[in-house]
Amino acid sequence: MLARHRGDGVIIVTFLTALLLTIVPLPDWMRYIRPDWVGLVLIYWCLALPERVGVSTGWLTGLLVDLLTGTLLGQHAMALTIVAYLTLKFHQRVRLFPIWQQALTVLVLLVLHQLLALWVSRFIGRPAPPWYYWAPSFTGMLCWPLIYLFLRSLRRGFRVS
Amino acid sequence: MTLDHRYNQLDSLRASLSVVVYPLQLAVELPGTVTSWFRESLATRRQLQEENASLQTQLLMLKTHSQKLQSLEVENIRLRELLDSSFEVGEKVLVAELMVANLDPYKHQVLINKGELDRVYPGQPLLDAEGVMGQVVHVGPYTSTAVLITDTSHAIPVRVNRNGIRTIALGSGTINRLDLPYLPNNADVVPGDLLVTSGLGGRFPPGYPVAVVEAVQHDPGRTFANIVAKPTAKLDRSSEVLLVWPGKTPVRESDVSVHVDTDPAEDRAAAAPPDTQAAEANP
Numbered sequence: 001m002l003a004r005h006r007g008d009g010v011i012i013v014t015f016l017t018a019l020l021l022t023i024v025p026l027p028d029w030m031r032y033i034r035p036d037w038v039g040l041v042l043i044y045w046c047l048a049l050p051e052r053v054g055v056s057t058g059w060l061t062g063l064l065v066d067l068l069t070g071t072l073l074g075q076h077a078m079a080l081t082i083v084a085y086l087t088l089k090f091h092q093r094v095r096l097f098p099i100w101q102q103a104l105t106v107l108v109l110l111v112l113h114q115l116l117a118l119w120v121s122r123f124i125g126r127p128a129p130p131w132y133y134w135a136p137s138f139t140g141m142l143c144w145p146l147i148y149l150f151l152r153s154l155r156r157g158f159r160v161s
Numbered sequence: 162m163t164l165d166h167r168y169n170q171l172d173s174l175r176a177s178l179s180v181v182v183y184p185l186q187l188a189v190e191l192p193g194t195v196t197s198w199f200r201e202s203l204a205t206r207r208q209l210q211e212e213n214a215s216l217q218t219q220l221l222m223l224k225t226h227s228q229k230l231q232s233l234e235v236e237n238i239r240l241r242e243l244l245d246s247s248f249e250v251g252e253k254v255l256v257a258e259l260m261v262a263n264l265d266p267y268k269h270q271v272l273i274n275k276g277e278l279d280r281v282y283p284g285q286p287l288l289d290a291e292g293v294m295g296q297v298v299h300v301g302p303y304t305s306t307a308v309l310i311t312d313t314s315h316a317i318p319v320r321v322n323r324n325g326i327r328t329i330a331l332g333s334g335t336i337n338r339l340d341l342p343y344l345p346n347n348a349d350v351v352p353g354d355l356l357v358t359s360g361l362g363g364r365f366p367p368g369y370p371v372a373v374v375e376a377v378q379h380d381p382g383r384t385f386a387n388i389v390a391k392p393t394a395k396l397d398r399s400s401e402v403l404l405v406w407p408g409k410t411p412v413r414e415s416d417v418s419v420h421v422d423t424d425p426a427e428d429r430a431a432a433a434p435p436d437t438q439a440a441e442a443n444p
Contacts, residue, residue: 019185020185020189023185023264024189031266034266063178067175067178067182068186068264069264069265070264070265070268070270070272070299070306071268073174121267126313126314127313127334129267
């Protein structure tokens with residue numbers, strides 16, 4: 001991203017924080033319900049600033065997630081690209097939803113992200129994960145109101161537009 | 162994705178990109194480093210003395226063991242020479258530390274703080290104090306990723322230490338279990354048997370402990386026994402690991418008394434900073 005607009009730094013910092021949270025060590029039981037921070041932040045910025053954060057940002061951050069988590073290069077990149085695309089497609093509608101309805105939409109997007117990642121990993125011959133593989137999507141949905149309010153206050157505080 | 166999975170074309174790309182994420186990984190590690198630094202510098206004299214005493218005792222015991230080992234090794238080589246077969250000793254090891262970063266929770270992988278600059282290479286065996294941990298899969302300049310022996314995509318050739326039966330131990334996806342699906346029902350394996358690396362396949366050096374057989378189930382309706390083993394390495398607890406360069410040179414009896422190592426990595430060992438002590442496993 002070039003420093004053309006106001007608040008590029010804020011966006012980059014939120015993405016970096018999300019990446020950090022993705023690999024920060026947690027106790028074992030919490031590892032499996034760790035929300036998909038990068039996905040949530042990406043969805044927020046796609047909703048808020050669709051003309052600045054979009055498919056290419058999704059691809060780039062997805063690539064970083066792949067590097068950080070040691071998955072196949074491109075697995076999360078592809079999934080987040082598609083998530084970003086869909087968010088952009090529906091951003092005008094979703095923006096007007098009340099927050100709980102937004103959370104449900106986010107759930108669908110996060111499940112899609114996991115589904116695509118799962119599809120790739122099954123394709124390369126990894127075994128089927130247990131049922132709690134899907135837990136991060138639901139914790140992500142529960143986190144959405146917090147993320148939304150927090151990032152919105154950040155955006156208004158720093159007047160990112 | 163296909164390129165990465167099938168042809169390893171992207172290994173160099175992944176290696177160079179791993180530099181980009183290195184600061185992130187360091188940042189994640191920072192709190193842990195700070196805490197352990199504080200703990201060390203604030204430790205009381207009494208604690209240190211106790212630790213020192215226990216380490217002294219341990220050292221004494223290990224020294225006694227290694228004395229015995231030396232004579233056994235010489236004897237082993239002599240016997241093998243009688244049989245006209247060569248024996249490989251003289252492996253080079255390097256101590257590496259695990260970085261505290263959680264990777265994909267469904268893949269058993271760890272991140273270690275040594276990379277290409279320390280001559281780590283893909284496929285290199287990884288041990289801890291108790292046994293084999295896994296092998297390196299991706300190497301970056303400063304860090305590398307290793308896959309543990311319990312990952313579902315991992316298999317390691319092993320041998321039962323008691324009687325030499327060879328088989329393959331597959332990762333189960335559970336951190337404290339290995340499966341041995343290829344042993345027939347009449348194989349002489351009992352719970353408690355130690356499995357060591359057989360060295361077949363040429364990737365792992367022979368003779369390192371891998372797992373202890375936990376349960377053997379004979380199902381008369383099936384050709385193969387159902388055997389479960391528990392890795393001896395502390396896969397989810399070790400914070401320090403050993404990277405091994407398996408020795409390539411057969412060693413003669415006369416050479417055993419001197420240090421045997423023709424590995425080119427030796428000059429690097431001399432130049433290495435003090436925290437990356439390269440030591441020889443050669444007792």
